[in-house]
Amino acid sequence: AQSVTQLDSQVPVFEEAPVELRCNYSSSVSVYLFWYVQYPNQGLQLLLKYLSGSTLVESINGFEAEFNKSQTSFHLRKPSVHISDTAEYFCAVSEIGSNYKLTFGKGTLLTVNP
Amino acid sequence: KAGVTQTPRYLIKTRGQQVTLSCSPISGHRSVSWYQQTPGQGLQFLFEYFSETQRNKGNFPGRFSGRQFSNSRSEMNVSTLELGDSALYLCASSLDDGELFFGEGSRLTVL
Numbered sequence: 001a002q003s004v005t006q007l008d009s010q011v012p013v014f015e016e017a018p019v020e021l022r023c024n025y026s027s028s029v030s031v032y033l034f035w036y037v038q039y040p041n042q043g044l045q046l047l048l049k050y051l052s053g054s055t056l057v058e059s060i061n062g063f064e065a066e067f068n069k070s071q072t073s074f075h076l077r078k079p080s081v082h083i084s085d086t087a088e089y090f091c092a093v094s095e096i097g098s099n100y101k102l103t104f105g106k107g108t109l110l111t112v113n114p
Numbered sequence: 115k116a117g118v119t120q121t122p123r124y125l126i127k128t129r130g131q132q133v134t135l136s137c138s139p140i141s142g143h144r145s146v147s148w149y150q151q152t153p154g155q156g157l158q159f160l161f162e163y164f165s166e167t168q169r170n171k172g173n174f175p176g177r178f179s180g181r182q183f184s185n186s187r188s189e190m191n192v193s194t195l196e197l198g199d200s201a202l203y204l205c206a207s208s209l210d211d212g213e214l215f216f217g218e219g220s221r222l223t224v225l
Contacts, residue, residue, distance in 0.1 A: 033210050043219050045216070049212065082142055098170065098212065100145050100170075100210065101147070101172075102159065103159070104158075
């Protein structure tokens with residue numbers, strides 16, 4: 001069984017500041033790792049994923065995450081946030097071979113203030 | 115390309131009733147999974163279907179059931195509703211390659 005811990009339930013930041021949302025996972029098997037974003041009254045949108053290869057993955061809107069196997073972490077970072085990045089962010093893992101069954105963290109509410 | 119479509123978007127039921135939620139996956143996606151989202155428990159896996167077969171089920175009581183049709187559309191049913199079933203129910207479809215595409219959800223309120 002897997003588990004995901006998002007260490008911060010809320011992260012307030014000012015516009016154009018850098019941000020890091022932390023995610024640690026626990027699993028006895030190899031996993032895939034994901035970050036999803038949820039805007040109010042909407043479903044989840046995939047932000048980025050780590051399946052294999054380079055441990056640094058990037059999204060089209062400036063976010064990046066690095067898979068650290070030794071620390072079992074997959075922290076999400078952005079060097080300069082915008083007001084429009086205000087949303088809830090979920091870290092998730094799936095066991096390789098069970099791609100459809102995600103285990104989610106409790107989420108981190110990122111609030112970007114002007 | 116149309117995304118994942120869930121209907122209805124909002125519904126209100128009373129305790130003891132049953133409810134059926136529908137999910138139309140992205141064209142070509144044969145895997146459909148369902149998740150329950152609540153403020154207390156967060157996002158929890160309900161079940162997943164692939165080619166009309168349930169491949170896995172989460173830790174939910176038997177009141178929660180689902181099915182998938184030959185066109186990959188899926189329905190989930192909750193019988194004998196309880197107050198604690200109030201939640202956002204999310205459907206996701208996939209090509210079974212590790213990437214899930216989520217719909218906007220069906221928000222169920224049980225009174």
